[in-house]
Amino acid sequence: MKTSRMFPDQTAIRARHAALVSGSQRERWVTLAVVLAMAGVALLAIVRLEFSFARLGSGIVQLGTFLGLMVPPTPGTQLWALLKALAETVAIAFLGTLLAALIAFPLGFLAARNTMANRLVRFLTRRFSDSIRGVDTLIWALIWINVVGLGPFAGVLAIMTSDIGAFSKLYSEAIEAIDRRAGEGVTSTGGSRVHAIRFGIVPQVMPVLISQMLYYFESNTRSATIIGIVGAGGIGLYLAEMIRTYEWDQVAFIILMILVTVAAIDFVSSRLRLAIVGERTGRL
Amino acid sequence: MAHAIPRLPDTQIAALSAAYRSAQAAKRRTTLIGVLVLAILIMVAGRVAEVDLVKLWNNAGQLTSYLGRIFYLDNGKLVFTDIADWYWGLGRWMNRLWDTLLIAYLGTLFGAIGAFFLCFAATINLAVNPAQRFFARRFLEFCRTVPEIVFALIFVVAFGLGPVPGVLAIMIHTVGALGKLFAEVVENIDMKPVEGAIASGATRWQAIRYSVVPQVLPNFASYALLRFEINVRGASVMGFVGAGGIGQDLIEAIRKFYYSDVSAILLLIIAAVMIIDLVTERIRHRLISLEHGR
Incomplete structure (x- = not known):
């Protein structure tokens, strides 16, 4: 049993x-x-x-x-040139992210349901940012090279363009997710629509926008390392050249440089995010 | 009607408003310093990145004229007036686009499988020991930090031209990106079923199969679909370095100034990405509602 x-x-x-x-x-x-x-x-x-x-x-x-x-990775004879190209890469990512955030800021309001009542404007803004997002950064780099010539400036513009699409989508989502009572409060005390946006909405979305920006700065550093492959500045040019000429020890050195830089920027941006946004729990 | 708002004595108000003013001033000072630092950084970065606003201003017309030019056929007519001439290479491009989608699909599938087997080692709750976790995490970081185009460049040399290096490059990047997300999902599961399975004698992989997988599968699938969408975009430029897909035709058209081809191929890519966006979003919403239904 x-x-x-x-x-x-x-x-x-x-x-x-x-x-x-x-x-x-x-x-x-x-x-x-x-x-x-x-x-x-x-x-x-x-x-x-x-x-x-x-x-x-x-x-x-x-x-x-x-x-x-x-092994062993070596910079060859061009350590100085590599460092300069790396600085260029970071500068491209920094300026590209900043410009994209500035341009996407108003676009986010145009694409959000609670700040833009006109459906046509909303639809057009969204499709505009969707089509920009559908095109890879490298393609934008090729197009901008036709406008401002070879060099890092084309890279800045390429990063900027492809991020405008991503940012305006993220921003409009953040704006749609806010608590609308703050804006209503401003309106009820006699504020205009602009006042409601400035004092009711912007303070709520700002932390989200800034933390997205910092996050994208890191990922753009990664993209900026490759746009040099098509001639838009940064360390990618050296990397592609070293791969094509089979200088594998220098390839390894450049990849290590990229890894260290991205890790450093990740560290700095997460620190900054904590300092500016603070430990946030809850919805935003 | 005693609805008068109580008014504090003047000395108290003065103290409070002084405190308010100084708090405001401190806040303003921090903002000012932040703006100054930002401005200096912008100047330095602008210098390094050779930003030349005069050049941009002078050549700004070229962007619009370029964007205009790609919408005109060689005979000077707008592309929309003669679709057949505009999309003269449709059959060839659709073939290449199909290749691109398959590269993205295969890269995502293999990458997701790899990420599945690696992600448990990178979690706090299911790694065998801290050393395993450390190495798994560093490996995943490496996979996702090196851009896929760099892997593609190296693989093209090793495996030869064609879609194979493209698939492998996307696969490795996907392992890194999905491995991290999968690990985060696994760290948030309910551990009680796992404890139950282990208590009744299950091995580690049996516990994963019967206690973890049912909890995480909808999330894993949803992340994999999101990654597929991103990988389609990535696969569209693999051809730039000779790793297959529609990028090859695109870079040829841009470099050789076949203007109407550029717009034709770009619109094809945008349309493909948008359609996949829509479809995967539908499936992801269903997966998420499936998860909430449990």
Whole structure:
């Protein structure tokens, strides 16, 4: 008796709670269909994109050799030039983020439901920022090079353009999420609409905007390291050149420089975020 | 009607308003210092980045004229008047666009699978020991800090031209980005089911399979879809460095000044990204409501 109490008849339990043990029939079919569809598309992609074990194998062997050649990392003879290019990269990210935030600020109000009553304006602003966001920073860099020529200035403009789209979307979402009572309070004491926005809405969204800006500054430093590949300034130019000429030890050095810089900016921006925004709990 | 507002004695008001004024002044001072520091940083950065407003002003017309030019065909007509001529290469471009989507898909899928197996090692609650957590986190950081185009550049040399290096580059970046997000999701789960499974004799991976996965799957899927959307954008420029997809045609069109092709391909990319945005947003909303329904 004792053993049967400790180890109850499992088959009986399974039979009694079949639905709990194996899930509903429909759910299982759906899961199976989703997994099969995903695997099918993956297989199609593997065939179409010409994956092969031979190619992967030889590539991995090649990569191994490159990795071996990467140690020890060295700056070669151009340490000074690399540092200057790195400073350029950070400057590009900084100015690009700042300009984008300034331009996107009014756009955010135009795209938010509670500050812009006109549906057409809202729709147009949103589609405008969507199309800007759909184009990668590198493409914008190529386009701006046509306008201001090769160099870091084109990079600043490229980062700025692609971030305007992202910022105006984030800003409009932040504005729509605010507590509207503050604005109503301002209006009820005789403030105009501009007053309501300035004293009722801006103080609520400012911390969100600033923390987004700092966050994007870090991620833009990463983007700014690559726009040099198409000639828009920064360290990317050196990186692409060193890869093309197989100077693997210098490639490793440049990548390490980028990693250190991004980590430093991450540290500074999270400190700044805490100092400006403070530990915030709750909705915003 | 005794609704008079009680009025403090003058000495008390004077003290209070003095305190208010000094608090205001202190706040203003901090803001002023912040603005000054920012201004100095802007000047320095402007110097380093060779910002030349005169040049921008003089060439600003070129942006509009460039944007104008890409909407004219070679014969001087607006592109919209002759869609067939504008999209002369539609078949070829759709092929390349399809390639781009598949690169993004495969990179996201493999990256998500890799992130799934790595993320548990990077969490506080499920890592085997602190050393494992430390190394897993540093590895994920490395994967997402190095931009995918840099991986693509290196892989193109190792694996040869074509979509393969593009997929691998996107995969590695996705492992880093999704691994971090997945780990954050796992750190927020309810640990009681895990304890239950372990108490009844489950191994670590069995506990993960039966106690963790059911809790995190909707969130994981939602993040993976979001990443897919980002990766489509990333895959569209992989061709710039020879790693497959529509970027190759785009950079050729920009470099060789095939103006109407530039607008045609750009609009294709924007349309594709927007459609995928919409579709994945739909699915993500359903996933999130599924999670709340539990």
